[in-house]
Amino acid sequence: METVTADGADSPALIRFEEVSKVYPLPAGNVVALDTVSLAIRRGEFIAIMGPSGSGKTTLLNLIGCLDVPTSGRLVIGGRDVGELSDDELTYLRRDTIGFIFQQFNLIPLLSVLENVEYPRVLKCGSRGACGRKPEEVLRAAGLAEERLHRSLPSELSGGQQQRVAIARALVNDPDLLLCDEPTGNLDQKTGQGIMELLVAMNREGKTVIMVTHDPGIASYARRQLRIVDGQISEDSG
């Protein structure tokens, strides 16, 4: 196992890209989504990844989210080389250490709000498990205290409320890392601000937040901005 090396002033690198490339083979020819990217992300950072569509920012996020593995190079997350993990090990890593927040909220339509939030915890701890955080408590922390809403189906909630449920779901297993793909993309500006303030608060509590966005206003909430063009990092404010 890779030891976590100190990178930067005070905290160790949580995520380290070492000349990582991701190539998608397509019938029309190979598409290089990421081109030998090297990058270190420390624990507790709040990063916005920006860039035009097709630039490779979502690929970067998918790799960090262990939904995909590099074609070449090394990607080390929490000291583990992602390229060497099995599908089950990647799944456990997602389940236990990563919270996902999507543009489309991506709640399970068959489950109630409370069950949606409970689901990752049930995966980790079993139906009677006592690990992770209490679903009601994370829902409250995400700004959904009303118990009436907990029993509703996601489709009965507004977009902003659904995104708060998604955030609660992402937090329930107390992950180190929150990955957000255009978290405000489907929300009006005011609701979006509320969600961003929530993410800032989570970051203050110690979560590493990595967010893909093309909205400079939203990106300004982050303390470090990365710009990707044609699969390469063209700007890094950190």
Place this chain on the structure above:
Amino acid sequence: MSRTFFEIAQRNLRRNLLRSMLAIIGIVIGVLAISSLGILGNSLTLSVKDQLSTVGDSLIVTPHISMGAAFGGGLAEEKISERQVQDLRRIAGTDPVIPIYSTADRIEVGTTKGPVSIYAIDPDDIGYMVEVDQGVLLRGTSGVLAGPTIADQFDLRIGSQVRFSDGSTQRVVGILKERGLGFDIQPDLALIVSPKWYEDRNSDRGYDQVTIKVSDIERIDAIEEAIDQRFNRRETVLDSYSSKMILESLDTVFSQISTFTTAIGGISLIVAGISILNVMLMSVTERIREIGILRSIGTLRREIRQMFLYEALILGAIGSSIGGLLSLGAGYLVSLLVLQSTDYLFHPSNLGSIALGMGFGLVTALLSGLYPAWKAANLNPIEALRHE
């Protein structure tokens, strides 16, 4: 944990209620077909066996009819002589040996006329072959016994007068109990007279058949062997066959029929399986994005697989249970229509047929769920998430 997957599976089936119900109906029909055809086959076998078992352990000896004789019109010439009967008695030892004349005649009772079979059996032996329902068995040379079917047909009672084609008459002294189908004689459809009366009217002495009632079932083969040794060493003179042998071959025939009807039911289950496969593949296609979400937030491949197999299992379990219950009703109807009797409905072999049908229903559903479950589990999470 698996409770959650079960819950999701169950809710998804309810979300597509109509589709789920159609898949369930497919399984119901399949189970129903297997079970009720199985019940029909079993009941058929059971009822025939029951009817035949009254024959007991008889060894039936008949004159050998060579192909030449059969086709040359010499059928009537073959008889069993008194000397041969004596030899058979020696072979049988203490077991009763019953020589039987068998013929047919047109009779007249009042204004009713018609053909009947007639057996002539020694009064001492009649008790081994039949029982009386009303009246008494034959004594001496006078009187006839009438089988129940004949008694019905000619409206015979104790004391009725039967006129034979030669003009002679006899009175009915007893009506027989129904005995059902037999291998040796068919007393239900016949009159039984005394051999003396028969011999007085027929010049050709010689029995048509000899029945040996074997008390010890183990000895049947030995007696048959001894008959062969004594009579058939140079050429075949007498044929002998045992009820046991015939029952065994009938059993084979009926179990083949059962297998065949069950196979027909099996075909309908295959169709049901295909419909489940179709329903679940649709379910996988529609839920690609949902599967992507589940995978991205930490659901293992095998857990996705489990969730889809639960769906198949629920469809199979509901379909099989309904099918099992309905097949009791269908079995009742089928037995009533085909056998005119529902006595055998709750026989263990019929309950076994239902269990078999239900088991097949469940297994079919599970097998049909395997591929969709595998397909769902192996979706690429990123592509699944991007799916609209």
